[in-house]
Amino acid sequence: MAQTSASPTPLLKDELDIVIPTIRNLDFLEMWRPFFQPYHLIIVQDGDPSKTIHVPEGFDYELYNRNDINRILGPKASCISFKDSACRCFGYMVSKKKYIFTIDDDCFVAKDPSGKDINALEQHIKNLLSPSTPFFFNTLYDPYRDGADFVRGYPFSLREGVPTAVSHGLWLNIPDYDAPTQLVKPLERNSRFVDAVMTIPKGTLFPMCGMNLGFNRELIGPAMYFGLMGDGQPIGRYDDMWAGWCMKVICDHLGLGVKTGLPYIWHSKASNPFVNLKKEYKGIYWQEELIPFFQAATLSKDCTTVQKCYLELSKQVKAKLGKVDDYFIKLADAMVTWIEAWDELNPPKGSAELPNGKGK
Numbered sequence: 505m506a507q508t509s510a511s512p513t514p515l516l517k518d519e520l521d522i523v524i525p526t527i528r529n530l531d532f533l534e535m536w537r538p539f540f541q542p543y544h545l546i547i548v549q550d551g552d553p554s555k556t557i558h559v560p561e562g563f564d565y566e567l568y569n570r571n572d573i574n575r576i577l578g579p580k581a582s583c584i585s586f587k588d589s590a591c592r593c594f595g596y597m598v599s600k601k602k603y604i605f606t607i608d609d610d611c612f613v614a615k616d617p618s619g620k621d622i623n624a625l626e627q628h629i630k631n632l633l634s635p636s637t638p639f640f641f642n643t644l645y646d647p648y649r650d651g652a653d654f655v656r657g658y659p660f661s662l663r664e665g666v667p668t669a670v671s672h673g674l675w676l677n678i679p680d681y682d683a684p685t686q687l688v689k690p691l692e693r694n695s696r697f698v699d700a701v702m703t704i705p706k707g708t709l710f711p712m713c714g715m716n717l718g719f720n721r722e723l724i725g726p727a728m729y730f731g732l733m734g735d736g737q738p739i740g741r742y743d744d745m746w747a748g749w750c751m752k753v754i755c756d757h758l759g760l761g762v763k764t765g766l767p768y769i770w771h772s773k774a775s776n777p778f779v780n781l782k783k784e785y786k787g788i789y790w791q792e793e794l795i796p797f798f799q800a801a802t803l804s805k806d807c808t809t810v811q812k813c814y815l816e817l818s819k820q821v822k823a824k825l826g827k828v829d830d831y832f833i834k835l836a837d838a839m840v841t842w843i844e845a846w847d848e849l850n851p852p853k854g855s856a857e858l859p860n861g862k863g864k
Contacts (some may be wrong), residue, residue: 514542515629523595527551529558546595578628583841588734590743608715612748614770616755625768628671628718629841635665636761646701669760671725675771681779701765712748716769725809727751729842740783749798757803
């Protein structure tokens, strides 16, 4: 058996929560045990709240189901999606930690080209704790990694970098494709391990996948709203995309960095492309108008906090995307509700404690 061991003193042990959305038993945690066990888990149970989710012994976790979400948020629970992994963002809201790592329950430990198990969480932490370089691209990618640096011609005035808000990881085996691509390439698997981390340049949007993602909750948390998806909504599988577009516009405005690349996880199973197509089909044509909207979006100088940025963006969503479909009027209202709920659970000076979910 291959030896896997987390570092003796895990990085950020008391400053990071692992958020997992699920509808099933979390047996997949066994393989992550060497890396995840020292950390606190927040499990957001989607679907039927009367179903019991089994969590392997020895993990420190709290579990929230739909009843808990309704109890804690009251009428504001309407902003949290149901029957969609977008519900994970409730975990971001109730966390009290500085950092979040979120992972799907079909994501397993990947191996690097030498056959060694990849500690995805450790790599996300390294990405988040080192600066980003969004204003000028470094051709050796992340200059802060061992064995790399800023190349000749890189302005010295920009070498300090900016704080990193988001670390976006990738996947071996099943790639994160949309339904049409899945349908035409049903057997395609990703076996390319690219040993690189790079900062996504300012002004460049990207498709953010939520299944292997780390972020600094204090820097960008309120922008990581995964929208209205799933049950009762006309769209699904755009929850992380929506969060990524909003987050990137706000990071660019506030001068924060976003990295993508390492770490890899092993994405174990492909979802049904026909089911996915049904969820995605409106999004596939809406995104042709959504992307230009986000590319052109600007925020006023008064937007000095993530919350102010997000509320300003919600107004623009309502005014401009509301013409595309009434759904965006509802989504813009939910964006405001999300911020109100976030601020209630995360008051600036800290006051009342949150009522716990089912903890252990």
